[in-house]
Amino acid sequence: MTTTAVGVAAKIKLAVNIGNTLEATGGETAWGNPMITQDLVNKYKSLGFDAIRLPCSWDQYADKTTAKISATWLDRVKVVVQYCINADLYVVLNIHWDGGWLENHVDDASKDAVAAKQKAFWEQIATHLRDFDERLIFASANEPAADKATQMNALNAYHQTFVNAVRATGGKNAYRVLVVQAPSTNTEYAVSLWTNMPTDTAANRLMFEIHYYAPSQLTVITTDQSWGKMFYYWGKNNHSTIEPDRNATWGEEDYVDQQMQAMKTHFVDKGIPVIMGEFGCWRKTTPLDLVKHNASVTYWNKYVAQQALANGLMPFLWDTGSLIDRTTLAVKDQDILDALLTVAGKK
Template sequence: MYPSYNISPQAPDSTGMSTAVQLAAKFKLGWNIGNTMEATGGETSWGNPLITESYVKFVKQSGFTAIRLPCAWDLHVDNKATAHIDPNWLNRVKEVVGYCVNNGLYVMLNIHWDGGWLENNISKPKQDSVNAKQQALWEQIATAMRDFDEHLMFASANEPNADNAEKMAVLASYHETFVAAVRATGGRNSHRVLIVQGPNTNPGLTYDLMNTLPKDPASNRLMVEVHNYTPAQFCFLNEDVSWGKMVYYWGKGNHSTIEPDRNPTYGEEDAIIADYDKVKQKFIDKGIPVIMGEYGAYRRDGSAHVPKELALHNASVDYWITFVTKEALAHGIKPFWWDTGGALDRRNNTVKDQRTIDALLAGGK
């Protein structure tokens, strides 16, 4: 369907390339540069500035050792018939990856939502066309990034919409295409750590449905990715909706007596631990590292909805961040905070939300 882009394969090179378990031991707290390289109209189209090396250094100075770089690719194809990626875009992404690697940060580069071509098309009728595009894009990405050392990891997708065994089987084929395409380019890519996403990146669904990992010519080089916004009404909901009301308070010691209808009805400490236990049992205990590629809970002090007990709300957010981070690390899960410019100011390289950064660092102790 598309031409092959694996036009310069190299002999495999394992020099300095760690296993997944060895690599996971080298980083701790991760940071997302969100709403930027995955933005639909280009890097700055969602209101963030161009990523600078000084910002990447600032993320590192702030206490983070890894970066997740959500990225669009199909949106930067300059010939739809051949799925050819604009070389200017490939070079720009390579430049940003270089900012991370050159400053000693581990970086995971993915194909993010990207218009939904993969994650909204996990079905038998779409399987062949999606696999063809997955192969074409990854052959180009992997070839362009091949010379980076083990600091660079690739991730197959973002939040693939799969919620049953039939869809999981289709998703597994997308992951297998990704692994095969990257490995075939050779060089360090033959041994690079690759990350595959659980269904919906939901820990429970991943436990239930993800029973095999892709076939991989390299051994012990795969990680699994899940996300955590539990409970959603507390973490990110910014208005009351049909399926739930906004929750302002979280944690056994942080329930409001003034606004009891804003306390959570599910998804507190025990639920977080239960999810982590499942992921640990299924993957980590078997030598397969797990990345929590996105997580976050955000303050409502500047929104149209101000909690009546604002101090208790802020304490709840702080507590969620620290608890969720600390317990992830205690279970061997590597957490990557989702930030779109709310906690660290990307224009001035200053801290905008010191409490959030302090809570993250407390969780990482």
């Protein structure tokens, strides 16, 4: 447990989420993915990934009165963490959306009740997983929905509660690397709203987390919205003359450069490693100019990962089964995989 957060960060060049699985409402397979196996984890390792993020749900497995988490679920998560350790991967375990009990209640009115649950859950999680070495990293939350300065008091309280709860369980947890999330894990709010990291009894063991999906018209939405249409084409050489109204109008290379540089200036350069805990853009079938669209998607993933790495961030691809077939373990998108391996210096 001797490696600092900066030291751990130096060992993670490319990472991936096993999404829509342990955090799935209704159980691990409820959203269509099979249970996580050692073979799946080994596959990620063999492809060149250094770490796995495990989005995880807890509230659905907990007693609503006592906040006691099911021993069966704690054991299942421990098994999956062990798969990652067996493969010599770093593993980031969080409390994900989890019904929104924290994520959607970042406010002073909810603060005491949410902090109490945060404390109860992390005491149990940390105690159950206390004996894993420094390759296991805990993350306070997922995307705490905060976009105003008035919400920062509550968010800071939730993160401080997390740090205190984990440290109090002792053993290896006294030194474990811990991750706290920017308001809404948004790069702009990380600059405009974040003021300070939690206090910590361990020196140099904290990381900061942002997610990156800009522009959301390309990466997130799957139907046109009242506030904007889907983008299909992104990047300096990938705009389409067939569907010019689907070309990105913001969030292209200059914006990526600006946001990643801001994370370096405000955090990395101050000795606070930054996890880009989620990023990703996947292919659509509806574009009329599929060649340009597919080039755009590959390029977005490559460029965002490249600029993250250039500024000292750790990129964790958000994947729910589009990169690797979770059953057959076949690579489903070799172009995106090759692009990521190339910028991470692994190909």
